[in-house]
Amino acid sequence: MIKKYFLLQYKLLKRGIADFGLHPLAGITLAVLLFTAISVYLFRVASYASYLYVLSATALLFSLSEKERNDFLSIIFRTRDYYKIRLLENIILAGPFLPLLLWHHCFIEVFVLATIAVLLSFHRNNSSVFYSIPTPFYKEPFEFIVSFRKLLAGFIACYALSAIALLNANMNLAVFSLLLAHLLCVASYNEPEPEFYVWVFKKNPKQFLTEKIRTGLIHSQLLTAPLLILLSGWFSDHILIFLGFQLLGACYLVSMITAKYAAWPGKLNLPQSLLFAGSVALPPLLLVTTPYFIIQSQKKLNSILV
Amino acid sequence: MIRIEHLSKSYGKLQVLNDINLVFEQGKTYGIVGENGAGKTTLFKCIAGIEKYEGTITADIMPVKDHTGFLQTEPYFLPRITGREYIQLLCNARNTKPGDVDAKNIFNLPLDKYAMGYSTGMKKKLAFFAIMLQENRYFILDEPFNGVDIEGNIIIMEILRELKRLEKTVIIASHIFSTLSDSCDQIHLLSESSISRSVSKDSFSMLETEMKEKTIRQHIGRLGLR
Known part of the structure; x- marks a missing residue:
């Protein structure tokens, strides 16, 4: 069941890349190259790169905790499978950020990111539904x-x-x-x-x-x-x-x-x-x-x- | 008044609407009925100018789109936008002012909460409420009663009567026949891409009986319930 879910996600990813106008393999290769190039460049020019790295990964992990998506997953999967899927998703998403952190001996950042990935697999962003954040843009929303x-x-x-x-x-x-x-x-x-x-x-x-x-x-x-x-x-x-x-x-x-x-x-x-x-x-x-x-x-x- | 002449619409080889000719007069309410997939929503999108089509659609005030309040079957709300902001956005789009929204909030909607957190019925009420504040001349209401509670339905029915009094032109699609028979002056039956029948108020009950019989004969029997 879990394997089928990830295969479906892979199929959806390939469709998304195809809609973008690229062959899926070329798209994935391009994404890997771009991610690597940006990461290497970031660590070369910025002393605070490791913090930005953890911040970026956390923002991405948060996006997977979106309430409606998680409600849907928890409805269709058994509780144990749901948590397995969420944990695996977070590991897959945080995974690419870890090698460069390890390479630069940022062990604390690795530990922090891994902990965030595990903790966020139990989290749902549901608070936003119950109150609204005021903004200065209400006249032209x-x-x-x-x-x-x-x-x-x-x-x-x-x-x-x-x-x-x-x-x-x-x-x-x-x-x-x-x-x-x-x-x-x-x-x-x-x-x-x-x-x-x-x-x-x-x-x-x-x-x-x-x-x-x-x-x-x-x-x-x-x-x-x-x-x-x-x-x-x-x-x-x-x-x-x-x-x-x-x-x-x-x-x-x-x-x-x-x-x-x-x-x-x-x-x-x-x-x-x-x-x-x-x-x-x-x-x-x-x-x-x-x-x-x-x-x-x-x-x-x-x-x-x- | 909105006049539709020889309207046809296809998606590739699939003909959805074929040579539709209709007149929607000022101050009258019209119902459009038909099975799921009959083309009601496509017809509405053509009238509203969202879809391209063959044929002509004219009105006493042009362009139709700038004077039409369009309630979609499943209204979409931007993420993290409150009910109040949605109303403001729709009024800004038509250069109108919503006025005292709290005083006008007859559906008692929680306007300062995010619309995406609303129930299905509340979303429908919000979308309906917003187009009422746009000062439109024409209204296209695609399933306005779906998911709305009884109190909400009563309010919508009363608003429809008020729109009639204000000489607005209203076109409604609904699968709940009683809501149409109570509010419409004429009902058009959309079937197999064309308007197969147009029925005036005095024949509504006959149309309903015919539709029921057809449905029971063609569909329920096939289910083979035991």
């Missing part, structure tokens, strides 16, 4: 309402990282925390919404996109501006660098919003993902990719907005 609540821990981590950067006068970490906050804002536009949530707007495609970009920029500034002010005040000699990254974050956001609707109602396909990822790595490309995404998104939205 959409992407940022959802992502603020979903990624709250991430935003808190950004502010914590910036505090560490201030205490240690670590300029690189300060820039990283600001950029990370912007990337979390960009992640707000990761999931395409169902057709109804576009159809319902009394706007043409141009007005719709303009409104989405305007709201996105205002809301992202609300989340990142305190960080910018704090860091610019502390590292006042480097204020232009922080302003530059703030502008870059805004450009990433505009590009992501337009890319999202260029792919809508589906997710970003491989060429679109590569274009966006290329623009993130090489920002001057944004001057080409963003107008391209705008044209594509207007074409897509034309089918439902008039």
Whole structure:
């Protein structure tokens, strides 16, 4: 029974990769290579890499503790099998993070991550249903309402990282925390919404996109501006660098919003993902990719907005 | 008024709607009945402008989509959005103001809790409540009574009467015949991709009897219950 469950998960994973436009084997190989490259790079450039590593793995493990998913699993499987599945899932997910931690002799982090993986296999994220986290976005509720609540821990981590950067006068970490906050804002536009949530707007495609970009920029500034002010005040000699990254974050956001609707109602396909990822790595490309995404998104939205 | 002329819709080789011709007049309520998979939801999506189609759909106020409140069979709610925020979102989308939502909350919904934590009936009530606050001219209600408790059903029926008084055009799909016979001026039977019958109020009971007999004859007998 458990084996069949994991075989089904593997089949679903392969379908997901195929939907992305890749052969499953190529997709898995690419994912392994990317994960390894990012991990090696992280440990090479950042002294705090092991903490980020544990944090990232924990965030992923939390996503498996989602209540509805666990309710479903516990209904269809016997209690013992359910816990076995949850434990195995967490081990499989945390597993890839362990070799590099061991390689760098981060034994405490290995112990902490293993403990978290085991403990979270008994955990269900059910508290969110009973109370709502207040946000400053209630007047225009959409992407940022959802992502603020979903990624709250991430935003808190950004502010914590910036505090560490201030205490240690670590300029690189300060820039990283600001950029990370912007990337979390960009992640707000990761999931395409169902057709109804576009159809319902009394706007043409141009007005719709303009409104989405305007709201996105205002809301992202609300989340990142305190960080910018704090860091610019502390590292006042480097204020232009922080302003530059703030502008870059805004450009990433505009590009992501337009890319999202260029792919809508589906997710970003491989060429679109590569274009966006290329623009993130090489920002001057944004001057080409963003107008391209705008044209594509207007074409897509034309089918439902008039 | 909404006028549908020669509406057809196919998914690949599968013809879902074939040459539909209907007129939905102002101030009247219409029922659409048909078996599961008959094409009711597709028809609604075509009217709303969510699906592309062949034929024409015109209305006295165009575009239809900007003046239509669409209640879907299974309303989807964004994760971690409260009832109040959902209402605000839908009103923002139509440039309307929801006003004092607490005072208008006749379904007694827990508006500050996440909608994903609502029961099936509460989700339906929330989606229904939100489109009522959008100041729409047309309403498409796909199974508005499904999962809703008795008190909620009574309230929805009263709202339908009020919409009629306000000269709104309402189109409803429901598998509960009594809800349609109580609220509709005309019922259209959608069968095998086409409108096979249109029945006025005085013939509703006859239609219900025919549908019951057909169902019992064609389906229940096959079950071979012992």
